[in-house]
Amino acid sequence: MNFSHWLAKLYALLAPKTEVCLACNRPIHRQQGADFRRYDPFFQNTDSTLHGASLTRSSLFTRPTEHPFINLCEACLCQMAWIRIIRCPICGRAIGCPDCTRRGSERTYFQYNRSAVQYSPPMREWLAQYKFRENERYLSILGYMALFAYHQVLLQQLMYKQSPRIDLITYVPVSETRLQERGFNQAEQLARIVAQYAHVPVQSLLQRNRHTIKQSMKSRGNRIEDMKDVFSAVNNANHQLQSLFKIRNPNNPDSQTLRILLVDDVYTTGSTINACAHQLKKSIDPVHKLEIYSLTWARS
Amino acid sequence: MRVYVYSVLWQGKWRCRFTLDWRVDVRYWFSQAVANGVRENSSHADVTNERCAPELWITTCCIPLGTAVDVVGQWGESRLEVQRLVKLMQDAEPGILDWFGRECIQVRRIGVEEVWREIGIGVIEEHRKGKLEGEGGILKESLWSDAVWKQMKDESDLLAAQISGRALLANEVQELMAAAGLDHAVAYWRTLAQLAYIRGQVKLLSGITTRSLGQFSLLRRQRELQCLRCGSSAAQHHRTACAACGNPGCAYCEACLAMGRSRRCALLVHGTAVHNAGASAAGVARAAERAPATEPAARWRLSEAQHDASRAALHFLQQPSAAAAAAPSFLLWAVTGAGKTEMIFPLIAYTLERGQHVLIATPRRDVVLELAPRLAQAFPEHRLVTLYGGSEERWTAGDITLSTTHQLMRFYHKFDVVIVDELDAFPYHNNELLQYAARKACKPEGKFIFLSATPPEPMQREVRRGRLPHAKVPVRFHRHPLPVPQRLTIKPLRHYLENKTLPKSLLHQLSRSVERGAQLFLFITRIKQTEAFVQLLRHYFPVITIEGTSSEDKERGEKVTRFRNGQSRMLVTTTILERGVTIPKSDVFIIDADSALFDAASLVQMAGRAGRSKDDPAGHVLFCAAEWNRAQRLAVRQIVGMNRIARRQGYLLPTDTERSS
Incomplete structure (x- = not known):
């Protein structure tokens, strides 16, 4: 603790604060006049077709400093591989999709999936940083990006001439062991952020019965086979869903279907989402109708 | 992670501990009573020399690890009781009662007469629900036979020997076990870690812990969080909700996140077992018999200037180290191109002769990769471990450790001599985190040798004031003067x-x-x-x-x-x-x-x-x-x-x- 030590502290206090990019660790230099929010698909897109939808963009951020993208530099913002044009209406892929036709004998229990980004190498790295490196600073960015997929889910409903609506958000569970290790469930965290923006309740409806090895280590055939009986609905799932029906208007036939959004981080073959959707459908009394939509942050 | 806290009466004194697996503690402290129960059907009668505490008080639900570590550290020698427990928990984690139910904090007594029955029905609520972690393999039964208990003791000895001198997070302990031939035991690593802890072979801590701010009584209760692995303070911590301990604001360290996540409720294991004490003493005796301080020049073909500096450093190593606050350091100030690497060979040889551990740390990975073959060539009969991000030899034990400074965070009081090469190179320069890691990797009685062509200004000042012993190598190995710019x-x-x-x-x-x-x-x-x-x-x-x-x-x-x-x-x-x-x-x-x-x-x-x-x-x-x-x-x-x-x-x-x- 000498003089120069304190002098250094004083300099640090007086120096302009340089922000460092969360993803690449380089200092962020913002070009004059260029708003980093132009990389936000909501910011440029004033889409009038969404008027009926529950997403009102104007309420999201009042100040730019609150925007989650402020922590990224221009170079990293450019790397977001947004899926703006959807080729496969089932899985929401941006490229032609053999998987959805290949599922064949196996039934699809969900309506369709929408993802925010393609699972490109930089996106893979971001998710790995968040999920495996456990850098939770990524959450607000990934969660906000997932909101774009939510928007796509509603848009598709509009295209099918339905009133855009999601009644309940739930998420793919992780095993108890994994939850203890990691301290969080990435799907749950993403779901909670989307729910917070979209003003839709979140409920935990599913549980994972056994601890499988990481999905990313398995081949396609293995994945589908492995997914059997991994998930089940929680004990009171039916009860929770029933209570949601009670508060609906019985005269409106449209409201007799409950629309659940199932959230996960990555959609690869759809086996996880499909297994979860299957369990949800099984858990509820047959008098009611469930429509399950899938939202994943990335589509690989 | 959450753990139970208990205090046990043993030899007239209360001892406070926490437990990752309460079955170990019950078996350990009440081994006589338990053993009697186990042996009911067998004919063993050898129960002498077994521990039998009269009673043990334990919390009925588990509390977050970080808080538990603090409580145990402060408890002292009295019986566990609720009021003080609540107070200490609040000290350790202000606002804990906002999310941790006050009514959950209860303690209960387990007397020796109850042990057998209690184990039968399951002492702890969670166990009854079958939620206790770390179950698998031989631990399916809630009670271990003598053979199993003995086997686990052996395994925990092995684990403690492996962890010795390391500072590891929970997942690193598991990786180490898998690499050290204990892969079958990874499923019940908590049990083995608890066994090693209770027998004093490892220290169990939380990744981020509290430290008292000041010496003054007013400030003493003011606490600050510090990451025990990298020494960072609260400014570099980020708080998020944690499913493992239930804390909505459980701090984790961002400064050393690249090395795995150190967290308020994450377990950090410090290996304190000294398994090579015998070997080390014998080594010193053997080395003393030989000629004192082998002449460096002859064996390593050093130039005159190199030789002089090397001998000064050897002399420094030979001095008995006084118990000072800071580890004694020596600076080898050698100009660029002086041949620094050759100069440290005699020092390494000296340390190895004594059977001690030597570490060569450098901030740069390419320097590690360049140095490795030269060291391997110079010391063919010794095992060299090279550590850097992504290194294969992460869990290998060796005589000479060559490492990037970041990897030092995984060591605790391991090395007798730490040689830091190019200490001024990025990122060691002004980096308190890595200096903390280097200090921690060195034994309390260990010594530091710094090598540099351009020591940082504070160090040059120490040299000028005569506070830092040093040797200058002012000339290159070819004995021509340095080109002046x-x-x-x-x-x-x-x-x-x-x-x-x-x-x-x-x-x-x-x-x-x-x-x-x-x-x-x-x-x-x-x-x-x-x-x-x-x-x-x-x-x-x-x-x-x-x-x-x-x-x-x-x-x-x-x-x-x-x-x-x-x-x-x-x-x-x-x-x-x-x-x-x-x-x-x-x-x-x-x-x-x-x-x-x-x-x-x-x-x-x-x-x-x-x-x-x-x-x-x-x-x-x-x-x-x-x-x-x-x-x-x-x-x-x-x-x-x-x-x-x-x-x-x-x-x-x-x-x-x-x-x-």
């Missing part, structure tokens, strides 16, 4: 790049160097200028190969190799190549030498690229800048000063004039 006044490079011309004075110097057949290092300050400057140089020197590289260049490796092989004659680069690359016949041009990006240390390092070879000892070094600033003055003063010392001590080869006179 010349001054060349030119405008900033930006100016010339705009006009697409170069000044005559610079061109003259460049062509002189080219004509004498030297290879040229051209150091610049900005990565962006690399390409433009290369183009401009190619315009003036169309015949020779000119390349440019920077940290953002993907072909950096190949370009440097081409330069090393002499395939390219000029290399434009930023400070990334200020050390490490040695070219026999080279001249150095530092453009914009007055830039704030170049401090005296990096100027000396860059100047040190010239004149490395015996055949061309007098390379040219030019500081090209508009102004002559403090950093340049200091750099020249350092170089001239070293040459003067070398001359005075007679290390330099006699010059022609001296020879003729």
Whole structure:
């Protein structure tokens, strides 16, 4: 603790604060006049077709400093591989999709999936940083990006001439062991952020019965086979869903279907989402109708 | 992670502990009673020498690990009781009662008479629900037979020996077990860790812990969080909701996140078992019988200057270390190209003779990779462990450890001698985190040796004040003086790049160097200028190969190799190549030498690229800048000063004039 030590502290206090990019660790230099929010698909897109939808963009951020993208530099913002044009209406892929036709004998229990980004190498790295490196600073960015997929889910409903609506958000569970290790469930965290923006309740409806090895280590055939009986609905799932029906208007036939959004981080073959959707459908009394939509942050 | 806290009455004193697996503790403290129960059906009668505590008080639900560690640390020798427990928990984690139900904090007594029955029905709620973690394999039964208990003790001994000298997070413990032949036991690692903890072979801590702010009584209750692995303070922690402990604001350390997540409720295991004490003492005795301090020069073929410095360092190692607050340190201040690596060989040999652990740490991974084969060659009979991010030898045990400074975070009181090479190189420079890690890796009675050509300013001050023992190696191995930088006044490079011309004075110097057949290092300050400057140089020197590289260049490796092989004659680069690359016949041009990006240390390092070879000892070094600033003055003063010392001590080869006179 000498003089120069304190002098250094004083300099640090007086120096302009340089922000460092969360993803690449380089200092962020913002070009004059260029708003980093132009990389936000909501910011440029004033889409009038969404008027009926529950997403009102104007309420999201009042100040730019609150925007989650402020922590990224221009170079990293450019790397977001947004899926703006959807080729496969089932899985929401941006490229032609053999998987959805290949599922064949196996039934699809969900309506369709929408993802925010393609699972490109930089996106893979971001998710790995968040999920495996456990850098939770990524959450607000990934969660906000997932909101774009939510928007796509509603848009598709509009295209099918339905009133855009999601009644309940739930998420793919992780095993108890994994939850203890990691301290969080990435799907749950993403779901909670989307729910917070979209003003839709979140409920935990599913549980994972056994601890499988990481999905990313398995081949396609293995994945589908492995997914059997991994998930089940929680004990009171039916009860929770029933209570949601009670508060609906019985005269409106449209409201007799409950629309659940199932959230996960990555959609690869759809086996996880499909297994979860299957369990949800099984858990509820047959008098009611469930429509399950899938939202994943990335589509690989 | 959450754990139970208990206190047990043993030999008339209450001892407070926490437990990752309560079955271990019950079995340990009540081993006699339990053993009696186990042996009901067998004919064993040998129950002497077994522990039997009269009673144990334990919390009925588990509490977050970070809080539990603090509570246990402060409890002292009294019986566990609720009121004080609540108070200490609040001290450790202010606001804990907002999310941790006050009514959950209960303690209950387990008397010796109840043990058998309690185990049968399950002492703890969670266990009854079948939620207890770490169950698998042989732990399916809630009670272990004598054979199983003995086997687990052996396994925990093995684990403790492996962890000894390391500081590991829970997942690293599991990786270590898998690598150390305990892969079958990974499922019940908590049980083994608890067994080692209760027998005093490891310390169990939380990754982030609280430390008291001040000595004064008013401040004593004010606590601050600190990461035990990297020493970072609360400013570098981020709080998030944690599913493992239930805390909505459980802090984790962002400073060392790249090495795995250290968290308030994450387990950190410090291995304290000393398993080589016997070997070490025998080693010292054996070494003492031999000739004291083998003469370094003979075995390692050191020059006179190297030999003198090396002997001074050896002398430092031989002194018994006093129990001082800071570990004793020694600075080997050797000029660039002095042959530092050879000088540490005698020190390593000395330490190894004693059966002690030696660590060579350096901030840069490429230095580690370059040093590894040389060390392996010098000490073929000893096992060398090379550690860096992604290294295969992470869990291997060895005699010599060569590591990047980041990897030091995984060690705890392991090494007797720590040699830090290039301590001023990024990122050790001013990096408290890595200094903390280095101190922690060293034993309390261990010693530090720093190697540097350009010690940081605080260290130079210590040297001047005589507080830091040191030895200077003022001369290169070829015994020629260091090239002294010349001054060349030119405008900033930006100016010339705009006009697409170069000044005559610079061109003259460049062509002189080219004509004498030297290879040229051209150091610049900005990565962006690399390409433009290369183009401009190619315009003036169309015949020779000119390349440019920077940290953002993907072909950096190949370009440097081409330069090393002499395939390219000029290399434009930023400070990334200020050390490490040695070219026999080279001249150095530092453009914009007055830039704030170049401090005296990096100027000396860059100047040190010239004149490395015996055949061309007098390379040219030019500081090209508009102004002559403090950093340049200091750099020249350092170089001239070293040459003067070398001359005075007679290390330099006699010059022609001296020879003729």
